[in-house]
Amino acid sequence: MKAVFITEQGGVDNMIYGEVPFPKVTDNSVLIKNHVSGINYIDTYHRSGVYPVPLPFIIGKEGAGEIVEVGKNVTDFKVGDRVVHFGSGTYAEYTAADVSAVEKLADDVSYEQAAAIGIQALTAWTMVRDGYPVKKGDTILVHAAAGGVGLLLCQMLKHLGATVIATVSTDEKAQLAKKNGADYVINYSCEDVVKRVNEITEGLGCHAVLDGVGKDTWDTSLACTRRLGTLISFGNASGVVPPISIGCLAQKNVKLMRPMLFNYLATREESKKWWGEVFELLRKKVLNLHVHKFYKLEDAKQSHLDLQGRKTTGKLLIKF
Structure with a gap:
C-alpha cells in the first residue's frame, strides 16, 4: 500500500512517499481503509525528533474510514463499520488500530468531520473541562487562536460562558478568531500581549492561559496568568519550553499543567466519555469546523511546510 514514512528523523525531506507492507491485524485490532486522515503538530514532532519514535515509522495519529477486517477477539466492531481512530500510521491507505483507539461514527457524522474533530477537539475539550474546568465569567487567554485547536478552544470557551482573549499573528487571523468566539484579539506581531492583557483585565490577568506555542510564549503566558490562576502548556509549535525553576510559580501561586491527550483516553470508558461529549458538541452545532485544505497523500511534505510556516x-486533512 501507499504511505508516507520516515527512516530517519529530521526535516521534511526525510518524509518518503512510497510502498510499505500491508498492516497485519492482531487478535484485538481492526484493519481500517482510511478515507480521511488528520494532520497535527504532533506529526511534525514525530518527524523531526522532538518525540522519539521507532524507525521506520509511518507518520500520522488519527484517521477516519471503514473497517475491512477484524481480529478474532473483536466483538464490538464488524466489517463495514464507519469509524474514527487514533494510534499511529495514518498517513497510509490502510491502518491497523487496536480497538481501544477506535470509535464508531453516527450516520450523520462524515469522515471529514470525524478526522477534523479528533485529536484537536479532544485536546481542547479535555483542557477546558479537566485541565482547567472553565466557569461562566472566567477570562481565558488562548495563544495561536486561529489554528486548529485555537479555533475550537474559542468556540468551546464561548459556549461555556468565558471571556476569550486570543493572540494571533495577522489581521486576517484576528477576524477569524473573532468569528469563532474571541471577545478580544491581540496581534502579537504589532502589540504587546502582556500590556494588552493587563489593560483588558484591569491588571488581574487571566484565570487560565492555554498555550500550544511553547518556547516563544512561555514568559508571556506566565506573566498573563493571574494570582491563583492556571497555566496549561500543551504544545511545542515554536519549540520545547526550556527547563524551568519551579519557584517561578510561587509569585502568584500559579498552577502549571502539561497534559497529553492520550492519557485521557487510556481506558475504553474514558474514551467513550470524551468522544461522546465531543460528538454531542458537534450535533448541537457548538463546533464550527474550519478545514484549511485537503491534501493528497503524496503532498504530505507540503502540509508540514504549510503548518510549520504559519x-x-x-x-489540515489528507483525503484518499
Whole structure:
C-alpha cells in the first residue's frame, strides 16, 4: 500500500512517499481503509525528533474510514463499520488500530468531520473541562487562536460562558478568531500581549492561559496568568519550553499543567466519555469546523511546510 514514512528523523525531506507492507491485524485490532486522515503538530514532532519514535515509522495519529477486517477477539466492531481512530500510521491507505483507539461514527457524522474533530477537539475539550474546568465569567487567554485547536478552544470557551482573549499573528487571523468566539484579539506581531492583557483585565490577568506555542510564549503566558490562576502548556509549535525553576510559580501561586491527550483516553470508558461529549458538541452545532485544505497523500511534505510556516488556519486533512 501507499504511505508516507520516515527512516530517519529530521526535516521534511526525510518524509518518503512510497510502498510499505500491508498492516497485519492482531487478535484485538481492526484493519481500517482510511478515507480521511488528520494532520497535527504532533506529526511534525514525530518527524523531526522532538518525540522519539521507532524507525521506520509511518507518520500520522488519527484517521477516519471503514473497517475491512477484524481480529478474532473483536466483538464490538464488524466489517463495514464507519469509524474514527487514533494510534499511529495514518498517513497510509490502510491502518491497523487496536480497538481501544477506535470509535464508531453516527450516520450523520462524515469522515471529514470525524478526522477534523479528533485529536484537536479532544485536546481542547479535555483542557477546558479537566485541565482547567472553565466557569461562566472566567477570562481565558488562548495563544495561536486561529489554528486548529485555537479555533475550537474559542468556540468551546464561548459556549461555556468565558471571556476569550486570543493572540494571533495577522489581521486576517484576528477576524477569524473573532468569528469563532474571541471577545478580544491581540496581534502579537504589532502589540504587546502582556500590556494588552493587563489593560483588558484591569491588571488581574487571566484565570487560565492555554498555550500550544511553547518556547516563544512561555514568559508571556506566565506573566498573563493571574494570582491563583492556571497555566496549561500543551504544545511545542515554536519549540520545547526550556527547563524551568519551579519557584517561578510561587509569585502568584500559579498552577502549571502539561497534559497529553492520550492519557485521557487510556481506558475504553474514558474514551467513550470524551468522544461522546465531543460528538454531542458537534450535533448541537457548538463546533464550527474550519478545514484549511485537503491534501493528497503524496503532498504530505507540503502540509508540514504549510503548518510549520504559519500559513494555515483551522484543520489540515489528507483525503484518499
